[in-house]
Amino acid sequence: MPRIKVEVDGAMYEDDVEPRLLLIHYLRDRLGKVGTPIGCDTTNCGACTVLLDGMSVKSCSLLAVQADGRQITTIEGLGLDGERHPMQRAFHEEHALQCGYCTPGMILASIDLLRENADPSDEEIREGLEGNLCRCTGYQNIVRAVRGAAAEMRVQGEGRPAAEREATS
Incomplete structure (x- = not known):
């Protein structure tokens, strides 16, 4: 099983993941980042959009292993010191x-x-x-x-x- 290391909302995570695990499921099910909703699972709606190294991606179209070594920002990671972005x-x-x-x-x-x-x-x-x-x-x-x-x-x-x-x- 592949091991990934990612930074999500400023925190580092290292996990073994199934090669076919979608990033949306890794974020929600493994990390508890439920602010990122699952919409259509077909890349049509964009509800699952996150920032990957500062660029928007639809997390239902990206495998968790593709995020290895990268920085992810979810809606929960925006803002500083309790202030909204x-x-x-x-x-x-x-x-x-x-x-x-x-x-x-x-x-x-x-x-x-x-x-x-x-x-x-x-x-x-x-x-x-x-x-x-x-x-x-x-x-x-x-x-x-x-x-x-x-x-x-x-x-x-x-x-x-x-x-x-x-x-x-």
Whole structure:
């Protein structure tokens, strides 16, 4: 059985895993990261989106062994010292959720979107989130939330592309 070592939400884990174990099941069943919902199991809905080395991935389409040696951030790993991440605050303030099922994946995909494009237009936001489905909201409040978080993150220096941040550090 393969042994993996991953960092999840800032904590290191080392486990033996079945070669066919999906990352979503490793996160939920082994690590108790139930904030990441299982949606469709077919990569269509995006509810299970997590950040893998800062980039959004659908954890139902990735094997746990493929995450070996990598850093994973789930919705539970966002924010610092009990403070919500700017994207979480924006989703709350803009009422960008109803049932909440898609929200963890939508938030993480939005953070990745802003990693590449710190000031996206409404059309770019909609395009960037097209792999994450919401059946409740109609997306307008989600777009408004991403726009609001983008503005806050630019002020804090979080919304710049990684290469730009590294060049100024």
